[in-house]
Amino acid sequence: MNAHNKGNSFMPFNGVKLIQAHVNQRAVIECYVNGLSKVRPIVPTDCQPSCSLSQFLYSDGGNQLLDVKQANLVCKRCEQFQEAASQAVMLVGINRADSAQDALKDGGIFKTASAHFQESVAALHVSSWALEEEMS
Numbered sequence: 001m002n003a004h005n006k007g008n009s010f011m012p013f014n015g016v017k018l019i020q021a022h023v024n025q026r027a028v029i030e031c032y033v034n035g036l037s038k039v040r041p042i043v044p045t046d047c048q049p050s051c052s053l054s055q056f057l058y059s060d061g062g063n064q065l066l067d068v069k070q071a072n073l074v075c076k077r078c079e080q081f082q083e084a085a086s087q088a089v090m091l092v093g094i095n096r097a098d099s100a101q102d103a104l105k106d107g108g109i110f111k112t113a114s115a116h117f118q119e120s121v122a123a124l125h126v127s128s129w130a131l132e133e134e135m136s
Contacts, residue, residue: 013056013124015121015125025041029043033103035097040093043085045082047078053071053121061128067124070124073123074120078117080117084103087100088110091103
């Protein structure tokens with residue numbers, strides 16, 4: 001029986017959901033940068049209320065989160081990814097698709113920022129579920 005079923009309001013952070021949303025956003029940007037889509041993606045430059053981490057942090061589960069340092073790291077890495085994504089989209093817009101495509105390659109700023117973001121989300125997911133186990 002988990003903590004939620006015992007009447008505890010703690011629900012662990014679902015990092016899988018956030019990583020899937022990130023992968024979907026990344027694919028849209030990659031399609032645009034690689035010329036497979038002409039629709040310019042909208043890249044948020046600040047935290048969005050629809051973000052599953054934002055929703056979690058303002059929930060009862062977020063109020064009980066012990067790994068605030070890891071949550072802050074996720075937010076920082078999200079900002080870094082959004083910045084890299086914005087730069088790639090901007091480069092295509094000023095006819096510098098070659099530079100934007102370089103960012104998408106292994107070791108490029110876009111791909112590196114994406115990997116770091118996913119790693120930090122996964123770490124928060126694990127720590128949140130470990131807390132849920134402790135509370136059950």
